Amino acid sequence: MPTPNISPRSSFSRALVAPISASFRSAILCLGTLAATSSVVLADDNSDLVARGRYLATAADCAACHTAPRGGAPFAGGYGIDTPLGKIFSTNITPSKEDGIGSYSEADFARAVREGVAKDGSHLYPAMPYTAYSKITDDDMKALYAYFMHEVKPDDHKPQQTELPFPFSVRSSMAVWNLLFLGQDRFKPNPAKSAEWNRGAYLAEALEHCSTCHTPRNTLMAEASGQSLAGGSxxxxxxxxxxxDKVSGIGGWSDEDLTQYLKTGHVAGKAQAAGPMAEAVENSLQHLSDDDIKAIVTYLKDTPAISSGDKQSRSDLGKPSTEAEAALRGTPGQEIGENGFHVFTGSCAACHQVDGQGNDHYPSLFHNTATGGDRPDNLVSTILYGLHRTVGETETFMPAFGPDASFTDRLSDRDIADVSNYVLSHYGNSAVKVTPTDVARIRDGGEKPMIVELAPFAGPIAVGVVVFVIALITWLALRRRSQPALG
Ligand code: HEC
Ligand code: HEC
Ligand code: HEC
Incomplete structure (x- = not known):
């Protein structure tokens, strides 16, 4: 299925492909006999290739980052990705010769997508998920290239440029990072596993780049080794x-639950996709074939289990609260969470109901992974930013109560902390507590990795590291010498 957000398509592509095949045809006709048949084959081959490239671009969700929100031209860039380093703007990857990638050869394109190096030799930031795309096969790269060159509509505008603060503005530092963290291998099927498993692994690891979000990052912001899919901020x-893992992961979900989540972003009594996961479902996953979703599910159920130490699954926690209902009727309520209770009844209960049970249209707040986990981030972010997800014809919407909300809806950090604590203690994981400072931190883009906290000290630290390394080498050398020779 073609996707609505990625649709600068058919008439245009025919216009573009037709003259090419026509000129081919006349050239070949001059050569003689085989002409007619081979030109037809060539045109057909190309449209198959372009169609496959379109599907792959959807699976890889290129549009999510390369299209500006609220009606930006498809793939024309300008989407600002909030990273702990600052805002990184995606570039124009339409075939515009001036402003896009129109002058990229297939090799240039493959190098940018798989190695993170632009045609002019400058390094891309890993906000472009080339560490995952490095696994994309040569055949698929060819199809992607054909799609971008022959079907995507050129857009002659330069999007906003990325300007990160020093030292992150030094793009060549990414060369060192790549040396440490960029695998050079294409996807290799595991012969011990089924074809379906391997298809799922390829989709999840290479195209859908699930791990770029779901794997925790180390201090240098690379995916932590041995922690694949164990949860990331x-x-x-x-x-x-x-x-x-049956408790901390999705090992306890049925295949049907997982399939439904990936295709729609919603499983009643379990989980909803908000934020970046809503985008992944909306732009990419809902458009995959049933076989491909099944393959991803097969692969997910068979990844190495990693426990985060939870005692109970985050989707099983909590229950409806009759206390809340009682309080609403005027029974002396609990003293703690007085304000939380008022915010809840004023801003949330109309949809999620006073007992948190929800109804056919609105999810319950217990048995909900956003309230049953060991971190409040997704609960607080959903309150701050709301939720918006379109799947097929169905729009799912929860209003935002944070800085983007209208004046009358807007809640203060204190209100959001209070209502979060109210929700957590009544319906979710009551061990998790939220302070207004937590809300401000989440609003400000979450926890900063050490590398960012240390950035202002980059110079002194570099000197310190060099001194330390010299000291270490000297010490090792001395120790060697002072040890008796072995054997
Ligand atoms: C998670 C967000 C994200 C996704 C998904 C993504 N990109 Fe990117 N891409 C970026 C960002 C951000 C940049 C610019 C990075 C920089 O400036 O260092 C970029 C840069 C590029 C460039 C370099 C363009 C230039 O100006 O030289 C190419 C080519 C590219 N992307 C192609 C793709 C393709 C093809 C896909 C899908 C297979 C894709 N991208 C998916 C974020 C993304
Ligand atoms: C751009 C980042 C991103 C990508 C890519 C991504 N996810 Fe997610 N995923 C998230 C976030 C954030 C959540 C939490 C959403 C929420 O609770 O509202 C999530 C939630 C989920 C959940 C539900 C977990 C729960 O406990 O609620 C599943 C299952 C899941 N993702 C699977 C996948 C798979 C499989 C892929 C690749 C095919 C993938 N995700 C790609 C960010 C991402
Ligand atoms: C206008 C109706 C409406 C209001 C008001 C509302 N919500 Fe929601 N809420 C929704 C909808 C719709 C969803 C998403 C359902 C889905 O994804 O299928 C949702 C989802 C959620 C989720 C799950 C998010 C996730 O990532 O899984 C939480 C938690 C939540 N709401 C809490 C609240 C809180 C707290 C308030 C009050 C501050 C509130 N909601 C107000 C309609 C509403």
């Missing part, structure tokens, strides 16, 4: 553990 949101 991405700005204001938290992408939970989706390893096969």
């Amino acid at each position: 991405i700005g204001s949101w938290y992408a939970p553990n989706i390893t096969s």
